[in-house]
Amino acid sequence: MPQRRLSRLLVPVAALALTAAAATSASAINSYNATPAPERTEVGALVAQWDNDADPTTPDRIDWVCSGTMVDRDTFLTAAHCTSDWPDGVRFYVSLHQDVQSALDAAAAAHPGDPAAVGVAVGVEGVAHTDPAYPGNGADSHDIAVVQVPSAAMAARWSFTPATLPTAGQLDQLGPQGLDATAFTVAGYGTQEARRGPGGHTHPGGGVRLKAPVGFNALNNTWIRLSMHAQQGNGGACYGDSGGPNYATIGGALVLVATTITGDVPCYATNVVYRLDAPTARAFLAPYVSLP
Missing domain, CATH: 2.40.10 (Thrombin, subunit H)
Incomplete structure (x- = not known):
């Protein structure tokens, strides 16, 4: 956790990479292609x-x-x-x-x-x-x-x-074509993407539960990269959404497959999320919740 604390944990993060060290960001939901999520x-x-x-x-x-x-x-x-x-x-x-x-x-x-x-x-x-x-x-x-x-x-x-948690290795079982065809949704309370203004970038908003579609980009052993590009019809995560859910619609059911961890600094491109179907996540969760 960064030492400087603002209401949305507005702390810059390094450029995204699946091989990056542990992130200190707290991401959130963008303004584009996002809707309230009272349900x-x-x-x-x-x-x-x-x-x-x-x-x-x-x-x-x-x-x-x-x-x-x-x-x-x-x-x-x-x-x-x-x-x-x-x-x-x-x-x-x-x-x-x-x-x-x-x-x-x-x-x-x-x-x-x-x-x-x-x-x-x-x-x-x-x-x-x-x-x-x-x-x-x-x-x-x-x-x-x-x-x-x-x-x-x-x-x-x-x-x-x-929320429904995934079974062990459920994302691996979908395969590349299955993941490309899967609908992903991110939700959270965070701020919006960077806005240019006097003094530099700001991240307005935050504090209201929103959701947005995101697209599959890449999968590795413990991470998923999800696309937040507006031109592809996606929304995305920004500061304040860390820990929040990333759902996948699998077999008609909404499954909580990952949690938001980090993303690009202005919150325009990629949400990097921690897989919940991976062995280490499941080992941590096992004492606290019944796993499918």
């Missing part, structure tokens, strides 16, 4: 409460920082770079609000100077478990984490159906 009730925002000035007499900061997905009634799947390298005492909340930014703004107005009350108002507090092998290496970053939340508390707040 994706299993997709949520990771909210963090932390001390950002080393002064215990001042209130902690609280904000949404990443995206993620409920994969059973008490397990929220996200990225390891979303849950690691925080100050001591960080607290995590899972929110399934469609518009988490508005929920945070309303809670902050109702509970000024009380970030813990804001956290409770917008989400359910949980315990993060980060892959101990993170940040791994270029072949496998191990950039995966879960936040375990009380199932009763989640059920009391939101109605959702957990």
Whole structure:
């Protein structure tokens, strides 16, 4: 996790490469070819409460920082770079609000100077478990984490159906032609692609759950590259979508096949996502969720 913290974790990332080291970006949904996703009730925002000035007499900061997905009634799947390298005492909340930014703004107005009350108002507090092998290496970053939340508390707040995880090696079994013909969808809360303006690029928006089509580009042992080119009818991910879902429609069913990890800096070209059907991802998830 980068040291500089903004509401969308706006931290530059290196140019994309499947052999790159573990990413520190947090990607999000672009403005083009994207639509709201109120029906994706299993997709949520990771909210963090932390001390950002080393002064215990001042209130902690609280904000949404990443995206993620409920994969059973008490397990929220996200990225390891979303849950690691925080100050001591960080607290995590899972929110399934469609518009988490508005929920945070309303809670902050109702509970000024009380970030813990804001956290409770917008989400359910949980315990993060980060892959101990993170940040791994270029072949496998191990950039995966879960936040375990009380199932009763989640059920009391939101109605959702957990995402369907893939079977072992399911993407390999589709083969190149099958992958090319597969419809992929990315979802999350992140910001939009870079806009040019005074002072350089900015990434507007963020905080609302959106979805967009993406196209298959390449597959390797632990990564998928997905195309975000607008001229091909695709949308894509940008800052704030890290940990969020990338679905594939397989046999008529929507399967959560990967999580967003990184992408190109302006968020125009490629979403690089971590495969959930790969052995290391499945080994990490096995203690927390029943795998198909």
